[in-house]
Amino acid sequence: MSTIVRLPNQQDATLPKRSYLNSEYGLKSWLLTGDHKRIAILYLISITFFFFLGGAFAGLIRLELLTPMPDLVASDTYNKLFTMHGIIMVFLFLVPSVPATIGNFVLPIMLGARDLAFPKINLLSWYLYIVAGIFTVSALVLGGVDTGWTFTTPLSTHYLNTHVITAAMGVFIAGFSSIFTGLNFIVTTHRMRAPGMTWFRIPLFVWSHYAASILMVLGTPVLAITLVLVALERLFGIGVFDPSKGGDPLLFQHLFWFYSHPAVYIMILPGMGVISEVISTFSRKRVFGYTAVAFSSVAIAVFGFFVWAHHMFIMGVSNYSALVFSLLTMLVAVPSAIKIFNWAATLYKGSITFETPMLYAFGFMGLFTIGGLTGVFLGSLGMDIHLTETYFIVAHFHFVMVGGMLMAYLAGVHFWWPKITGRMYPEGLSKLAAVVTFIGFILTFFPQFILGYLGMPRRYHAYPPEFQVLNVLSTAGATVLGIGYLLPMIYMTWSLKYGAIAGSNPWQATGLEWQIQSPPPTENFLEIPVVDHEAYDYEWLANKTQHEVTTVG
Amino acid sequence: MDSQTVAIRQQAEIEHHEHEHPPYLRHHFETVEQQKEAVSFGMWLFLLTEIMFFGGLFMAYLLYRNWYYDAFVSASNTLGIGLGTTNTAVLILSSFTMAMGVYCAEMRNKRGLLISLSATILLGLVFLGIKTIEYHEKYTEHHIPGASFSIEDFTHPTDKRDVALAPDMAQHAQIFFFLYFAMTGMHALHMIIGISILFALLYKASKDAYTKGHTSTIDNFGLYWHFVDIVWIFLFPLLYLISRHPLH
Amino acid sequence: MSHPTLEDAHAEPHIVGPKIYGLILLALLCLTALTTGIAFVNLGVFSPIVALAIATIKMVLVILFFMHVKYSSRLVKLTVGAGFFTFLVLITMTLSDYISRAWGLW
Numbered sequence: 001m002s003t004i005v006r007l008p009n010q011q012d013a014t015l016p017k018r019s020y021l022n023s024e025y026g027l028k029s030w031l032l033t034g035d036h037k038r039i040a041i042l043y044l045i046s047i048t049f050f051f052f053l054g055g056a057f058a059g060l061i062r063l064e065l066l067t068p069m070p071d072l073v074a075s076d077t078y079n080k081l082f083t084m085h086g087i088i089m090v091f092l093f094l095v096p097s098v099p100a101t102i103g104n105f106v107l108p109i110m111l112g113a114r115d116l117a118f119p120k121i122n123l124l125s126w127y128l129y130i131v132a133g134i135f136t137v138s139a140l141v142l143g144g145v146d147t148g149w150t151f152t153t154p155l156s157t158h159y160l161n162t163h164v165i166t167a168a169m170g171v172f173i174a175g176f177s178s179i180f181t182g183l184n185f186i187v188t189t190h191r192m193r194a195p196g197m198t199w200f201r202i203p204l205f206v207w208s209h210y211a212a213s214i215l216m217v218l219g220t221p222v223l224a225i226t227l228v229l230v231a232l233e234r235l236f237g238i239g240v241f242d243p244s245k246g247g248d249p250l251l252f253q254h255l256f257w258f259y260s261h262p263a264v265y266i267m268i269l270p271g272m273g274v275i276s277e278v279i280s281t282f283s284r285k286r287v288f289g290y291t292a293v294a295f296s297s298v299a300i301a302v303f304g305f306f307v308w309a310h311h312m313f314i315m316g317v318s319n320y321s322a323l324v325f326s327l328l329t330m331l332v333a334v335p336s337a338i339k340i341f342n343w344a345a346t347l348y349k350g351s352i353t354f355e356t357p358m359l360y361a362f363g364f365m366g367l368f369t370i371g372g373l374t375g376v377f378l379g380s381l382g383m384d385i386h387l388t389e390t391y392f393i394v395a396h397f398h399f400v401m402v403g404g405m406l407m408a409y410l411a412g413v414h415f416w417w418p419k420i421t422g423r424m425y426p427e428g429l430s431k432l433a434a435v436v437t438f439i440g441f442i443l444t445f446f447p448q449f450i451l452g453y454l455g456m457p458r459r460y461h462a463y464p465p466e467f468q469v470l471n472v473l474s475t476a477g478a479t480v481l482g483i484g485y486l487l488p489m490i491y492m493t494w495s496l497k498y499g500a501i502a503g504s505n506p507w508q509a510t511g512l513e514w515q516i517q518s519p520p521p522t523e524n525f526l527e528i529p530v531v532d533h534e535a536y537d538y539e540w541l542a543n544k545t546q547h548e549v550t551t552v553g
Numbered sequence: 554m555d556s557q558t559v560a561i562r563q564q565a566e567i568e569h570h571e572h573e574h575p576p577y578l579r580h581h582f583e584t585v586e587q588q589k590e591a592v593s594f595g596m597w598l599f600l601l602t603e604i605m606f607f608g609g610l611f612m613a614y615l616l617y618r619n620w621y622y623d624a625f626v627s628a629s630n631t632l633g634i635g636l637g638t639t640n641t642a643v644l645i646l647s648s649f650t651m652a653m654g655v656y657c658a659e660m661r662n663k664r665g666l667l668i669s670l671s672a673t674i675l676l677g678l679v680f681l682g683i684k685t686i687e688y689h690e691k692y693t694e695h696h697i698p699g700a701s702f703s704i705e706d707f708t709h710p711t712d713k714r715d716v717a718l719a720p721d722m723a724q725h726a727q728i729f730f731f732l733y734f735a736m737t738g739m740h741a742l743h744m745i746i747g748i749s750i751l752f753a754l755l756y757k758a759s760k761d762a763y764t765k766g767h768t769s770t771i772d773n774f775g776l777y778w779h780f781v782d783i784v785w786i787f788l789f790p791l792l793y794l795i796s797r798h799p800l801h
Numbered sequence: 802m803s804h805p806t807l808e809d810a811h812a813e814p815h816i817v818g819p820k821i822y823g824l825i826l827l828a829l830l831c832l833t834a835l836t837t838g839i840a841f842v843n844l845g846v847f848s849p850i851v852a853l854a855i856a857t858i859k860m861v862l863v864i865l866f867f868m869h870v871k872y873s874s875r876l877v878k879l880t881v882g883a884g885f886f887t888f889l890v891l892i893t894m895t896l897s898d899y900i901s902r903a904w905g906l907w
Contacts, residue, residue, distance in 0.1 A: 115581035117591045183598045190876065191591040192582075218887045221602040225609035229735075238698050238731040240613060246725045251616055254895045255609050305890055309898065319906060321898035528583070590874075597877055601884040608888045612895055619899065638837045642830055645859075649826040652817070652867045659816050772869075779867045786859045789833075790852035794840035798848075 004284065004353050005506050007424065013501040015422045019519040034119030035522055040105035041420070042126050044413075047097055048489070050133060054088035057081050059482065062444075062475040070462040078461040079146035080162070084136075086149025087167060091174045092133055094405055095263065098270035099181055100125070102412045103209050105420060107185060109513040109520065110203050112194025112529050117187040121180050128177035135170030139163040148459060150260070153241035153252040157233040165234055168227040175220045178266070182216030185209050194512075196531035200294070203511055203535050204287055207294040208273025211301035215262040215269075219305070223259035226252065250316055257308035265304040267401060268368075269297060271408030272339055275361050278411050279343050281509040282358035283350025286536035289342040296335035296342075303332040313384045322381055329379035336372055340365060355507070356430040360411035363438045367403025371396055374449065389459075392452025398445045407437070410488065417492065418502030422518040425495040429487060437484030443477025510541050577767045589769050596773040600780045603743075607784055610739065614732050614791060621725040627707050627718055628729035629795040631696060633687060637793040640683050641785065647676035648782040655775045658758075658768040666764060666771070670755045673778070677748045684741055691730065698727035698734070733792055740788060743781045750774060815872040825866045832859050 007013075020037045030038055060081050064072040073081065108116050116122050139145050145167040147156040156164050189210050193202065229240055230252070239245025241252045280287045287293060309317055309325040317325075343365060352358070374396040377383050387393065418424050447470040452458075456467050463471070505514040512529060513520070533540040575585065582588040618625045654669030695703035707723035710716070718726075754774060757763070763771050836855040844851055865871040870881060 113581065117581075118595060119579075119581065121595075179602055183595060183602075186598055187591050187595045190594060191587060214883075217598055217602055218605055218883070221604075221606035222609050222891065225606050229609070229613070232731075232735065236699050236731075239728055240617075240731060246617075246621065246721075246728060248616065248620075250898075251613060251895075254898070255612065258891055258895070305887060306894065309894075317898045318901040318904065320901040320904060324897070523580075594876065594880070597880045601880065601887075604884045604888050605891070608891050611888075612892055615892065615896065616899060619896075634837065634840075638833060641833050645826065645829045645833065648829075648863060648867055649822055652822045653819060656816065656819060656822070776868055779863050782867075783860050783863055786863070787853075787856050790836055790840070790856050794836065794852055796848060797840040798843040 002353055003355060003427075004282070004351075004508055005355065005424075005427075006503075006508055007500055007506055008503040010500055013503065015501060016517045016519070016521075018521055019422070019517065020522045021519050023522045032123070034115065034123060036104050036108055036116050036119065036122055037420075037520065037522075039119075039122050039126050040101050040103075043096060043100040043104060043129070046126075046130060046133065047093060047101060050088050050092040051485075053137075054085055054093055055482065055485065057085035057088070059478065061085060062478040064461050065463075065471045066475050068463050068465045068468050068471075073461070075461065076146055077144075079148070079459070080144035082459055083146050083148050083167075084140055084144060087136060087145075087171065089401075090149055090263070090267075091171050092129070092136060094267040094401060095174070095178055096129060096181070097267075097405070097409045098274060098412055099185070099209060099212060100129070100177075102274065102409075102416055103185065103205075103270060104181070106416060106513050107206060107209060108188060108192070109516065109524050110206055110511055111188065111192060112197050112512055112525065112531060113188060113192040114524050114528075116184045117192055118180075118184050122184055125177045125180040125184070128173050128180070132170045132172075132174035132177060135166055135173060139167040139170060142166065150256065151227070151230060151252075152256075153230065153233070153249045154243065157230055157241050157252075158237075165231045168231055172224050172227045175224050178216050179220045182213035182220075185213040186217065189213075194528050194531055200291065201531060201533075201535050203273075204276035204290065204293050204297070205270075205273035207297045208269045208276070211297040212266050212269040214298075214301050215266045215304060219259040219262040219266070222255055223263075226255040226259070229255075250312070253312050253315055254309070257311045258305075261308040261311065262301075262304045264397075264400070265300050268405050268408075269300060271364070271405040271412075272297070274408045274412035274415070275343060275364055276339075277509070277511070278357045278361040278415050279346050280536045281415070281507050282355060282361070283347050283352050284538055285346055285350035286534075286538070287342065288345035288348075289338075290535065293339055293342050296338045299335040300332065303328070303335065307332050307379075310379055310384070313381060314388055326379055326381050326384075330376065333372060333376050333379070340369055340372075354431075356425075356427065356434050357411045357415040359431060359434040359438075360407045360414065363434065363441075364404055364407045364411065367399055367407065367441065371399025371401075371404055374399065387452060389457055390452035391448045391456045391458055394458050395445050395448035395452055398448070403441050403445070407441075410434070410437070413488070413492075415507070416513075417495070418506045419513055419518050419520070421496060421499070422502055423495050423499030424502045424506060425488075425499055426491050429491045433484055433487035433491070436480060436487065440477050440480030440482070440484045444474050444481050445477070447471070447473045447477075505545075508541065508545070510536050510538060515544075575767070592769050593773060593776075596776050600776060603780060603784075607736075607739070610732065610736050611787075611791075614736065617725075617728045617732065618791075618795070621722065621728060623716065623718055624707070624722050624725040625729045626796045627710070627715060627723075628696075628726040628733075629793060630712075630715060630797065631691075631694065631706065632733070632793050633690065634793055634797065636683050636687055637789055640680050641789045643676050643680050643683070644782050644785050647673050647680070648779050650676060651775050651778045655768065655771055658763045658771045661764045661766075663758065663761060663764040666758050667755065670751055670758060674748055674751045674755065677744055677751070681741060681744060681748075684737065688734075691734075696726075696730050698731045702727050702730075736788055736792070740781065740784050743784070747774075747778055747781055750777075815869075817866060817869060817872065821866060825862050828862055829859055 020035055030042065033039060060073070061078075064070070064078060064081070070078070104116070104122065108114065142163050145162045145164055147160060147162070147164055151164070151168065189202070189206055232238065233241055239247045241247045241249050243249060276287050276293060307325055307329045309321060310329045313322050313326075374392070378387055378393065378396060414425065414430060451467055451470050454467065456463050502518050504517050507514070512531075515529070516525060578585050578588060582591065650669050650672040654666055654673060657665030657669055691697055694706065695701055696706070704720060704723035704726065707718045707726050708720055751774070754771065832855050836852055839851060840848070864881065870877060
């Protein structure tokens with residue numbers, strides 16, 4: 001199979017003498033760093049930890065669902081399992097995954113900056129993330145929380161004795177970690193672009209992160225105040241969400257989903273940014289319709305604020321309101337579809353090669369499309385009444401979040417791994433992992449669409465026996481999926497010591513980050529570049545490589 | 554060249570360097586102008602998060618005022634309008650003194666800056682003092698929501714201008730008071746944080762930190778302080794002035 | 802790019818003086834007295850509208866002059882606008898649910 005990978009001669013290649021990894025030594029130099037690249041590594045390690053913790057809960061859930069009887073764990077325990085799975089995966093994995101690891105690392109370099117606008121706040125973001133993780137694990141260790149990740153009232157405020165406030169504190173703090181990251185990205189994008197780097201020359205990865213950052217800054221505070229109200233309600237029993245005291249439980253849901261719907265766009269937009277970069281590089285072609293993709297990112301962010309009540313269609317909102325939200329939901333699907341079309345058009349007549357990041361990108365395109373389309377089904381009122389609170393919803397959001405976002409994250413990690421570490425991972429194993437993940441994913445989650453359509457409710461650990469076959473398929477798939485996710489852990493770690501030396505631009509990609517050494521020096525650029533070419537300009541790259549002398553080491 | 558010339562030249566280079574790179578210019582910024590604008594923009598974005606944070610509380614308020622208007626009117630009337638108006642004036646005055654502080658920093662007037670910051674602190678403390686008095690009043694009147702709440706004042710009002718409420722509507726006055734304490738409490742928390750930072754700024758200002766051309770910190774803190782003032786500008790009519798006119 | 806971007810509209814290096822601050826202070830105090838006074842007048846359904854209008858005017862004065870937005874770049878003005886827009890979306894779209902509940906089932 002052909003490949004575009006160009007590595008330096010491995011006989012005499014070495015890693016650069018000086019990089020951000022060896023510029024300073026010692027734990028303090030990492031824990032008190034202002035370097036966005038080191039902070040990205042800190043995030044990478046912590047996010048990976050929480051991913052596997054959340055995954056462990058998923059494993060237990062699927063284990064219980066092998067049999068129709070509730071025989072593995074008690075009902076309350078099962079509730080705690082899916083709650084912790086949701087809280088960890090949403091707030092401690094998906095929201096920070098691409099922005100805090102890949103975004104933190106490459107965004108300043110892509111813009112031609114030496115660092116983000118506020119390095120100390122960047123470090124604070126990471127510490128807030130860690131504290132949030134500690135609160136969440138504390139809630140777990142102290143006995144768990146069983147409200148569901150949605151903390152729905154009045155269940156969470158009046159009917160449960162579990163550690164709701166501890167978990168809510170964890171989410172509250174994670175929210176501020178997210179806000180500060182978004183704030184940093186917005187200011188950096190506006191104010192720290194290199195000379196010549198105009199708005200329409202920045203990579204689409206940056207546009208996606210810019211749009212996601214707007215959502216982080218404007219949406220997350222509403223979640224924060226909502227959780228404060230839940231805590232106050234639990235502590236003082238005032239009645240703000242309690243129907244018996246005149247409160248409205250739906251007020252909680254309005255406030256909660258006002259953030260949590262934009263949150264799904266916070267999660268997916270950075271992943272879409274990765275896909276833009278990967279598809280362009282491995283088709284050797286500029287992204288079709290750059291402007292359309294850029295504006296679609298912002299459109300997703302803006303429209304994302306108008307649709308939250310589609311999570312509440314059966315909860316008691318007025319029919320008129322449901323109608324309006326349903327129509328707006330149809331509208332928000334359009335910019336996402338525009339992006340898929342543009343990526344497909346990028347592929348058309350491109351020189352496509354199938355390196356691992358590209359395999360994940362293909363997986364993304366197919367699975368996100370299915371997930372997104374099922375979202376449109378759910379947006380239509382009539383369908384939603386039957387499908388809501390069933391496994392159809394579970395399948396829908398796992399298709400977009402796992403089949404979409406997680407695949408994009410893995411694409412990104414694989415794509416920028418040579419830049420971050422200076423080394424290549426073993427291509428054969430990585431391709432295998434990508435294929436295993438794809439197969440495992442389909443096996444796990446496609447049966448869930450059928451289960452939901454047939455009526456199996458979500459968040460139940462007992463089900464009618466006729467659903468067992470589909471559940472067994474799903475659990476089998478989960479095992480395969482788990483292997484698919486474990487493999488990168490193994491070979492990526494292996495590559496740190498034994499991987500081939502990557503050189504500055506193994507993928508022959510455009511983008512400022514590929515024009516500097518791998519791993520980059522602490523200050524990113526010896527001299528701030530002056531940008532005179534458009535994004536994804538492969539002619540400029542060909543011209544440049546013809547005339548340059550590459551030395552590595 | 555001899556060592557003396559070298560030393561002079563080195564000194565000149567150092568001074569030239571410091572002129573281009575003042576000590577407060579962080580190394581990831583190219584110019585002072587860029588840093589100033591970035592920090593200011595960052596503060597504005599933070600204030601956006603604050604708008605949305607208080608926004609949730611305003612939403613809850615709007616809903617329950619709509620649902621339980623009579624209880625809200627009666628409950629609002631128990632708040633002291635004199636103290637409330639005074640507090641509003643105090644906070645507006647503190648915004649003025651803070652703005653004057655920014656002006657003094659820009660004019661490199663150290664004494665003026667110190668006076669302005671001190672005045673702002675003083676006014677902030679006066680505001681909090683009055684709030685404490687008001688909170689205490691609510692405590693003694695059994696208007697704090699929860700176990701100690703008494704609906705007596707609402708079912709059998711002593712003032713002839715007040716309308717007597719039915720017991721269930723009177724209970725809903727608790728929601729008003731919950732929102733009163735939550736919103737003014739959250740506001741007061743922001744004031745306390747602001748006053749604490751002001752003390753730190755006062756100290757650093759006394760060491761000439763802000764009167765040598767680097768006014769960014771004072772500017773941006775001013776933005777925060779004005780925002781907290783704006784929140785109160787809305788809290789005051791919404792909580793204290795729902796309907797003070799004689800009823801029917 | 803040939804057309805002016807948001808970044809081109811930098812803040813004019815403009816120092817707002819004590820006279821303007823003093824005028825704004827006076828205006829704010831007068832408006833405070835007004836809003837307190839008018840609360841004692843029975844305006845029926847217009848009471849909350851008038852109260853919010855006065856509060857909005859006070860807010861605009863603080864934003865434009867105390868917070869210097871009148872003399873700031875377009876970016877800052879856009880940012881302030883975006884904040885209020887999002888706040889209004891939260892309020893109006895949520896209230897639209899509550900208000901339309903009373904309209905019945907269709």
